[in-house]
Amino acid sequence: MARSPTVERVLKGELCSGCGLCAGVSNGAIAMRSAEPGFARPQQTAPITEEAERVIADSCPGSRVAPWADGPNRNPYWGPARETLTGFAQDPAARHAGASGGALSVLAIHALESGVVTRVLHVEADPGEPTGNRMRWSRNRDEVLAGAGSRYAASSPLEFIDAALGEGERFAFIGKPCDVSALRQLARHDPRVDQLIPIKLSFYCGGLPSRAGAHRVIRAMGLEPDEVVAFRYRGNGWPGLTLAETRGGDMGEMRYADSWGAHLSKEVQFRCKICPDAVGAVADIACADAWYGEGGYPSFEEQDGRSLIQVRSEAGEALYRSAVAAGVLSAEPLGVDQIELMQPSQANRKRLVSSRTAACRVMFQPVPAMAGLDVGKAAKLAPMAMRLRNFLGTISRILKAKR
Incomplete structure (x- = not known):
């Protein structure tokens, strides 16, 4: 197969998240390159096989988004969760270095120190491009903390996923919700994903800026x-x-x-504005800022970090409970109804995904398959005037882009 129709459709529709999955399964036929105004985008330089195209079509988060697991605690905004909590790392250095309470960092460190994995794949600042990112392997606490903190820049953690799996070591993965979505779908084609990546961690994502x-x-x-x-x-x-x-x-x-x-x-890139799962709902554990409220809206004043923690899977629950038992993570239950007070923009975006994707369809623009993500349920919670405004606004944006 000369060209990947999936990659071409995703690029044309501005649906690429930059995860690198297509490059990672293409046997070198696709590579990730920086494209203006500063996003990671695939560039195909050689023919790909029909099998690679099938995997890309079924796994690329610009083509298809992984559905949520069923469960009694499934929420149309926040996805399924066995437990929802707020907490922080007991290690003061991890709590300080992290973007919120250091929960993701300390969970990754505990996975290493308890022998669940031997290394962690995550993002750090690129020394050659300080506003950009690169992927790194960490094998101990200090290396994990060296990459702690939010990085609002392009990253392609799955660009070399086949090579990483080929090394045969068990590792934890920390990535954007769309990255974990791609991994979950790749696992249906490659059993090494679940065998060698027993822990998949993510976070609430506000969108990827250029x-x-x-x-x-x-x-x-x-x-x-x-x-x-x-x-x-x-x-x-x-x-x-x-x-x-x-x-x-x-x-x-x-x-x-x-x-x-x-x-x-x-x-923020367009794909993020129609994201049906920006809360890492297919990760084993997803974390976010557990903002304190001020006048009905989150306060961004400097204070001791606090993480929102959603435990989503059996593997995630085992890691979370082990971390608490070891005394490295402090946490207390949180009512799911309290999340919107901490993360109002996430709830608002999910309510409007249906209106924005409807506008894309009217304008003959492709959208990712979104079955099993409660997009329709969330849309019913949005006022009609807001839905209409976003529908028309998305049409206007598409028309401007075509000029």
């Missing part, structure tokens, strides 16, 4: 992107300051509410 978003932040600090040698989006506190340093020693900083609210959120 590199241009980070450059907007840097310029708003009064610095030039080309001069920056270190850049931290968040962490080292909760939510943590956005920090930049130039080779000349100049420093810039910005509050999270400004860096995300005024700059990064404006540069």
Whole structure:
């Protein structure tokens, strides 16, 4: 097969999340490259096999999103959860370094130290491109913490997934919800996924901004992107300051509410705006910021970190309970009805997925298959005026893009 019709359709419809799955299963025929305004996108340079195309069509989160598991605690916004809690890492360094309470970091560290896995695959800042990311393997606490903190930039953690599985070591995976969705679907074609990746961790994702978003932040600090040698989006506190340093020693900083609210959120790719599972509902455990409320809306004032923790699978429950028993994670139950107070934008986005995808269909734009994700149930909870406004707004956006 000369070209992948799935990849071409996903790219044409702006449905690519940049996960790298297509590259990872293409035996070198597809590679991930940076595309303007700073997203990771596949580039096919050789023919792919029909089998590879079948796997891509069935696993790519721009083509199909993994359905949620059935369960008595399934919520149309937040997915299935065996347990919903708030908590934090007992290790002060992990709590401080993490984006919220350090729960994801300490769960990964505990998986290593308890022998569940021998290494962790996760993202860290790219030394050669400080606003960008690269993947790394970590085998101990210090290495995990070196990559802690949110990274609002493109990453392709599945670009070399076949090679990683071929090494035969058991590892934990930390990635975006769409990355874990791709892994879950790949597991139907490759049994090594569940054999060698017993722990799949994710987080609530606000959407992936382009590199241009980070450059907007840097310029708003009064610095030039080309001069920056270190850049931290968040962490080292909760939510943590956005920090930049130039080779000349100049420093810039910005509050999270400004860096995300005024700059990064404006540069989020289209696929994220129609995401039916931005809460990691097919991960073993998903974590998020357990924001405290202020006047009915989350407060982003600096304070001790607190994580929202949703335990979603049997494997996740075993890891969570082991971490609590070992004294490395502190947690207490949270009513599911309280999540929207902490994460109102996530609930709002899920309510509007149906309206936005309906607009795409009217304009003959492709959308991913979304069966089993409660998109219709969530839509019924949105006011009709809001649904109509988003339907028309998405049509307007598509028309502008075609000009």
